[in-house]
Amino acid sequence: MIDEPRLTMTAEQFRLLSDLVHGASGLAMREDFKFVAERRLLPRVEALGLSDFGAYQRYLRFDARGREELELACELLLPHETYFFREPNQLECFVNEIVPRLVEQHRGRRRLRLxxxxxxxxxxxxxxxMLLEETGRFEGWDVQVHGTDLSRRVLSTARKAEYAPSALRSTSPERKLRHFEVVPGGKVRVKAPLRAQVSFSHLNLIVPEAADLLPFMDVVFCRNVLIYFDLEARRRVISSLYRRMQPGAWLLLGHSESLLTVTTDFEIVQLDGDLVYRVGQS
Ligand SMILES: C[S@@+](CC[C@H](N)C(=O)[O-])C[C@H]1O[C@@H](n2cnc3c(N)ncnc32)[C@H](O)[C@@H]1O
Incomplete structure (x- = not known):
């Protein structure tokens, strides 16, 4: 008779899983996350025909497909919450205070990488x-925005550029009209000229050299990523970002994130609307 899969992890199984996930993604799972981890990973235990989380643990570590499965587990455990025009005050500051400086900084080359x-x-x-397009200041410029993530599933949604109404909960009606077209199935799609400016690639931020295929950036947004990491993983992520940033490039973090105790590589710039970071010019 086949045993029913055990629904819970022992403390030791959770510790081993946390180590694996932390090593692969940087995510630091606290003990109170155990219940969520069980709920999200139990379907994988069942899909693989394993008897319990102990067997899943061994599969992750020793099976030939364990590495692939660990990527999937990280994908299921990491938070992916996001929406258009998130943290509007910061975006306003970007448009009003950083964009004019970018225009000045790059008017010679007329090229911008975000x-x-x-x-x-x-x-x-x-x-x-969308924000850059709305300013009307980059017509004729070579502007490219690169999006990267560890999860291949979210990237495939990103490339499709089709979204349910909830993703536009912070988007004004004017912006909906300007930047989106309606597609069948109650969704909207980002209009083609904007889609052409944005590209996506799979990249693990805790592997600093993984970013070396990207161009050197003028602006980096890394928001709502560092909060889930411990200090060591934060340092690795910031080192990934720093090595792809031009002198004078800008770094914007989420509103509850800072580089305090993480690094002294960046200058701190207090703008009227936000505190941001910048690579030195020398
Ligand atoms: C909460 S979302 C934030 C999305 C967006 N930046 C925002 O603020 O709306 C965090 C994203 O970071 C990604 N992520 C987490 N760890 C990562 C890593 N080590 N490398 C690359 N991306 C990672 C997750 O997959 C997730 O999609």
């Missing part, structure tokens, strides 16, 4: 492309 690091399903990088 990176949404940990972009999830793409709302953030498309938002950035």
């Amino acid at each position: 990176w949404s690091a940990g972009c999830s399903t793409g709302e953030e990088p498309y938002t950035l492309a």
Whole structure:
């Protein structure tokens, strides 16, 4: 007779799983996350025909497909919450205080590279492309926004650029009309010219050299990613970002994130609307 899969993890199984997930993604799972982890991973235990979380643990560590499965487990455990025009005050500051400086900084080359690091399903990088378009100051410029994420599933949604109404909960009616077209199935799609400005790639931010294929960036948004990491993983992520940033490039974090105790590589710039970070010019 086949045993029913055990629904819970022992403390030891959770500790081993946490180590694996932390090593692969940077995510630091606290003990109170055990119940969520069980709920999200139990379907994988069942789909693989394993008897319990102990067997799943061994599969992750020793099976030839364990690495692939660990990527999937990280995908299921990481938060991917995002929406268009998130944190509007910060975006306003970006448009009013950083964009004019970017125009000045790059007027010679008329080229701009932005990176949404940990972009999830793409709302953030498309938002950035929309904001730049609305300023009307980059016509004839070579502007590219790169979105990267660890999860292949969210990236495939991002590339499709089709969204349910909830993703536009912070988007004004004017912006809906300007930047989106209606598609069958009650969804909307980002309009083609903006889609062409945004590209996506799979990238693990805790592997600093993984970012070396990206171009050097002028602006990096890395919002709502560091909060889930411990200090060591934060340092690795910031080192990934720093090595792809031009002198004078800007870094914007989420409103509850900071580089305090993480690094002294960046200058702190207090703008009227936000505190941001910048790579030195020398
Ligand atoms: C909460 S979402 C934030 C999305 C967007 N930046 C925003 O603020 O709306 C965090 C994203 O970071 C991604 N992420 C987490 N760890 C990562 C890593 N080590 N490398 C790359 N992306 C990672 C997750 O997959 C997730 O999609």
